[in-house]
Amino acid sequence: MERRKEAIKKWLPLVAVASIVSFVILILIKVPMERAIIATGLLVLLIFSGFLFRSFGKEKDRYGKDKIE
Numbered sequence: 001m002e003r004r005k006e007a008i009k010k011w012l013p014l015v016a017v018a019s020i021v022s023f024v025i026l027i028l029i030k031v032p033m034e035r036a037i038i039a040t041g042l043l044v045l046l047i048f049s050g051f052l053f054r055s056f057g058k059e060k061d062r063y064g065k066d067k068i069e
Contacts, residue, residue, distance in 0.1 A: 004052075004055075006055065007051060007052050007055035007056075010051075010055075011048060011051035011052070011055070012048070014047075014051070015044055015047050015048045015051070018043065018044075018047055019040050019043060019044045019047075022039070022040055022043050023036060023037075023040045026039060026040070
């Protein structure tokens with residue numbers, strides 16, 4: 001449960017920024033609003049699930065520590 005909370009606190013702001021950037025770009029290139037919303041939603045799902053699985057993929061003793069071996 002701790003890793004899930006850490007992933008949400010750490011990765012959710014990055015996902016929010018990525019979704020805002022992609023939504024603005026889609027609007028600027030004149031993609032219809034429905035498609036822009038759907039594409040942004042899929043992007044959020046893809047990025048957050050990737051970050052969430054990345055958090056669970058690390059070894060338990062190394063999670064949260066940025067050390068190079």
